[in-house]
């Protein structure tokens with residue numbers, strides 16, 4: 001493996017300054033070239049399952065900005081889709097699924113899970129062959145709780161009330177759903193690693209809506225299960241956990257799941273992030289709206305993160321995905337600010 005992938009060095013606990021840099025959702029609608037490919041693809045899932053087009057959009061932000069890491073272009077909801085659930089993406093409405101019932105959970109299985117996901121594995125293989133050696137390739141999956149929220153509600157909600165209620169009313173069915181998702185997500189990550197992913201990230205976008213006991217049962221335990229399974233086969237592959245909104249529970253999450261690094265959202269105080277950094281690398285955490293605003297809002301945000309976290313293992317990123325209205329000039333400005341920073 002080439003020695004010059006600075007992101008892998010940081011994930012081993014090394015301090016690199018200026019830090020490696022990439023953006024969550026870096027391939028997306030803020031880029032005209034993405035919108036063009038997306039038009040040619042037909043549906044969003046067609047784009048995810050077409051290796052030619054998925055490679056094309058994954059490469060777009062690398063070619064434009066030269067980020068240190070590239071993230072596979074796909075979606076967390078390909079897992080329920082590969083398990084046989086109906087998943088659609090409608091323009092302006094986000095994902096739409098047929099809500100799953102307790103009886104359907106009991107029967108949930110797929111004999112063709114990996115066959116269904118083969119185009120994703122092919123995309124990873126082609127990407128690793130195509131990317132510059134120094135660019136880290138990130139594979140990913142959604143955490144079981146976050147994927148389950150969409151499977152139960154059938155769409156995004158502000159507080160995941162449908163999934164929380166379902167979990168309390170049907171605890172056995174809900175635990176079974178988390179188990180099926182953890183098993184398949186671990187197998188999915190292992191295949192991505194075998195196809196060439198250097199690092200994997202587990203997105204737990206909705207971990208911030210749970211009480212103590214539920215956080216432990218729905219987030220920490222299933223993610224620990226995935227980490228254990230992946231490590232049993234690939235002990236050296238770094239795993240980034242991103243429990244968005246976990247607040248005071250980030251530390252417990254890091255300690256109990258054993259993830260290599262923590263993705264932190266923009267509400268995590270930098271002083272708390274500094275503390276988390278003593279346990280391993282942190283990734284984040286610029287408010288994506290500072291990037292939309294640009295100017296002083298952007299430079300102040302970048303500077304504060306570099307000042308607080310630049311003397312430890314840091315992967316510079318946003319605190320959540322880039323939004324479609326972000327001007328490209330602001331992304332260029334952010335890259336320049338990070339790359340030209342001095343300590």
Ligand code: CP3
Nearest residue numbers: 024025026027028071072073074075076094095203205321
């Ligand atoms: O560049 C990358 O980051 C890689 C690709 C990626 C996508 N989704 C592409 C996408 C990744 C890593 C994801 C993860 C994902 N998907 C998450 C976890 C991270 C987060 O944002 O919290 C979640 C919750 C989803 C589910 C999902 N997919 C939602 C809620 C939406 C609708 C919101 C939106 O932005 O439209 C999607 C659609 C989606 N996934 C798009 C992209 C580029 C936009 C769809 C389009 O092009 O029409």
